[in-house]
Amino acid sequence: MKKLRLLKVYWSDHSSFMKKESKVLIPKDFEIPSHELRYLYWEGYSLNYLPSNFHGENLVELDLRYSTIKRLWRGSKGLEKLKFINLSHSEKLTRISKFSGMPNLERLNLEGCTSLRKVHSSLGVLKKFTSLQLKDCQKLESFPSSIELESLEVLDISGCSNFEKFPEIHGNMRHLRKIYLNKSGIKELPSSIEFLESLEMLQLANCSNFEKFPEIQRDMNSLQWLVLGGTAIKELPSSIHHLTGLRELSLYRCKNLRRLPSSICRLEFLHGIYLHGCSNLEAFPEIIKDMENIGRLELMGTSLKELPPSIEHLKGLEELDLTNCENLVTLPSSICNIKSLGRLVLQNCSKLQELPKNPMTLQCSDMIGLCSLMDLNLSGCNLMGGAIPSDLWCLSSLRRLNLSGSNIRCIPSGISQLRILQLNHCKMLESITELPSSLRVLDAHDCTRLDTLSSVSSLLRCSMFSCFKSAIQELEHGIESSKSIGINIVIPGSRGIPEWISNQELGSEVTVELPMNWYEDNDFLGFALCSLYVPLDDPFEDGGLKCQLIAFHGDQFRRVDDDIWFKSSCKLYENGGVSYLHKCCDNGDVSDCILWVTYYPQIAIKKKHRSNQWRHFKALFNGLYNCGRKAFKVKKCGIHLLYAQDFQPNHYSSQLLRETANCNIKRSRDNTESDPAEGPSHKRLRDLQP
Structure with a gap:
């Protein structure tokens, strides 16, 4: 061993080595006699010191991670070639030797x-x-x-x-x-x-x-990321402008922070300011010059009462988040001059009663100036029926609008490209006059006064099946990602699986047989998978809400894809991404059955399963899951083959509509019994049943 240059001792079970002691027993008189040793790697080395006769004059790398060593060696050694020492997670190490004998340590x-x-x-x-x-x-x-x-x-x-x-x-x-x-x-x-x-x-x-960031007297051109979140800092020095290359400034959860210096506007390369959770921040500084690069401003949970009119100088702002700014009373009309703003979040700004108005007329809104706005969240705002300006509906760029939990009374028409409209828990909402054909998701659960939904019988049919058709077209053009397949629909309070689901079974398994040459039939669009969950008395370990689709031939079984997850949220798969919408049980008191429907497209089935060998498919639904404070178990499930002709008007859609309407009628009757004053409203809702 006198010529030994490399010695490596490691554990085979790397996944759990932190929890186990080394099984290599080393006698106390252990020696490493070689003077030629270049590399020593000993994971879990179990002695307190390296051997007294250790010769390290040629050692380049020493790695004793997870060892029990207390000190490398007594005294000092000349280790002129040593470049790397790794003693990580050596929990007994109390000190490390002098470095004077390691001039080349890197x-x-x-x-x-x-x-x-x-x-x-x-x-x-x-x-x-x-x-x-x-x-x-x-x-x-x-x-x-x-x-x-x-x-x-x-x-x-x-x-x-x-x-x-x-x-x-x-x-x-x-x-x-x-x-x-x-x-x-x-x-x-x-x-x-x-x-x-x-x-x-x-x-x-x-x-x-x-508590205090130092005064900077000279430019620091290279500093790009400064993270001070969760510190006790009270303010930033005015000399912060010397951080001339700064791109990201993070001050989240700085609960003692009360103000920002106006000199921050001199940071011309700044892209993001993160101030969420700064609960004592009451004012945002005046922006005295145009800032082209700030793209994201997070002010969630601050004590801001207003934003300065000079906010319009943030010319490149793309996202402004004011969630839970409970003291925010108004927004400056100048905010509508930010042409680049794509996402505006005002969730739970409970004192905000109206959106910006043109100060010249006090009638027309300037919101139409937000020509890039795609996502507007006004949920939880104290908006009354007239507080949403009419020209908001002319924002052709708007794709997602969240008005959940607000006091709006009606939804006018006009947003031509809207894809997601969330109206849940709008207790004052009485009518929806018209919905755009582009709409993919409408969430209006727990809108107890909703009377009018324009052309309900035709609208819901067209909307639901245009959703399926749109998803198919997107898949055919490669817009969807391989992991973002299909559309999920949830119907709380359901009485059962719709009749048009042709293959139904009690329990959590159902099978279907496909016709010969199914994989060559362009009219075959895929599967509708359906499961009915009933409430149980006791909670249990949640296995998640999912379905496995399996192809089988005789005793051969193949999983068609990864698990199809429903979880406990309605999901929209859009442009290869996933948007999680409200939980079906977000009020925590769901007591009725829940029906889940999902569409799995035929073109998502992998090539290796496209043959007559695989004509039998089985859907396996996870049997148990928790939703809010309730536990649910699958009672019945179904699978149905979808064909192009199914997407013609008046085919299956009326039955699914009837299922939805019956669900609403059941809840409306329950509410009528508890609140007679709402009786006429629910009577009109029942009249909408086809």
């Missing part, structure tokens, strides 16, 4: 060394050192008071809860790019941090003792 990984209290000061002068990992060294207190590591690129001290003082920067540390101090005990940063001319990322997330 990387040191001490992550998870939870007993380590000190890093020797000799580390601070290593000329070739590039990476120091001290993450989760929870007892670390002592660190070199100053560092001049001219080659250092990455410094990670995150999770070191006892580490309070960052060292002074000396010399030319022109290579340092990333500093991670998240969840550390750091209280302040030295002003000398401004000399880190190559610093790109500085993270201090959840440093609860950090």
Whole structure:
């Protein structure tokens, strides 16, 4: 073994090695006699020290991760060729030797060394050192008071809860790019941090003792990401404008933050400002010049009462989120001058009673100026019937509108490209006059006063089957992704599986036989899968709401695809993405049966299953799941083959419509008994049944 150059001892079970002790027994008089050793990797090394006769003069890499070592060796050694030390997760390590005998050391990984209290000061002068990992060294207190590591690129001290003082920067540390101090005990940063001319990322997330960011007296052109979320910071210095290259500023959950300096508008490359959860932030600064690059502004959960009219200077703003800004009373009309705004979220802004109006006429809204707006969320706002300006419906760009839980009384016509309309829990809503043909999802559950839905018998037929047809066309043109297949429909309060589902069985399994050469029939569009869930008394471990589609021939079984997940949400698959809509049981008191229907397209069946060998298909529905405070079990299921002729008017759609109407009638009768004042309203709803 005198010529040994590489020694590697590792565990075979890497998935659980953190929980087990090494099974390699090492005698106390163990020796490594070779002077030629270049690489030593010993995972779970079980002695407290390396052997006393260890010769490391030729060692290049030392890796003793998850060891029980307390200290590498007694005394000092000359390790002039050593470049990398990894002692990560060596939980008994209390100190590490002097670095003066390791002049070529480049990387040191001490992550998870939870007993380590000190890093020797000799580390601070290593000329070739590039990476120091001290993450989760929870007892670390002592660190070199100053560092001049001219080659250092990455410094990670995150999770070191006892580490309070960052060292002074000396010399030319022109290579340092990333500093991670998240969840550390750091209280302040030295002003000398401004000399880190190559610093790109500085993270201090959840440093609860950090109260003040230092004054910066010179431009830091390279710093792009500054993360101060979850700190105790009260304000940013006006000198923040010296961070000239800043792209992302994260101040989320800074509960002591009260204001932002107006100098922030001088950060011309800033793309995102994240202030969600800053509950004491009462004002947003005036924007004194155009800012072309800010694309995202998150102000959720702040105490803002208004936005400044100068918000219009955010010329490139694409997303503005004001969720849970409960003190917000008004929006400036100038917001409608932001032509790039694509998403505006005003969810649960309970004091907001109206949208911007043109100050010249006080009648016409400026909302029509939002020519790029695709997603508008007004759920939970205190909007009355006249508060939604009529020209909002002329926004041809709008694709998704959420008015859930608001006090609107009617929905006028006009939004030509709307795909998703959410109106659930609109207790004052009385009528929907017209819906666009582009609509893919209408959610109007728990709208107890809803009387009029224009052309209900034809509209619901056309809407439902145009949804299926549209999904098929998108699949044929490759718009949908392979994992985003079909459309899901939920009908709470259902009495059973519709009659048009031709193959029905009690329990959670159902089979269907396909005709010969089914895979060549262009009129065969796919399967309608259906399951009826009934409530149980006791909850249980939720297995998820899913279905397996299996092709079988004799005793051969093949899964057609991955599990088809319903979960407990209505889902819209659109343009290859998934939008989760409301939970069917979001009010927590569902007590009736629930019917789930999903469409699985024929063209999604893989090529290897397209033959007459695979003419029998079985759908297996997961039997149990939890919804709110109730448990449900599948009682009955069904599968039906869909053909092109099924999409002709007055075919199956009227039966599915009747199922939906019966569900509404049942609930309306229940509500009439409990609230006689609403009786006429529900009578008119019953008259809509075909």
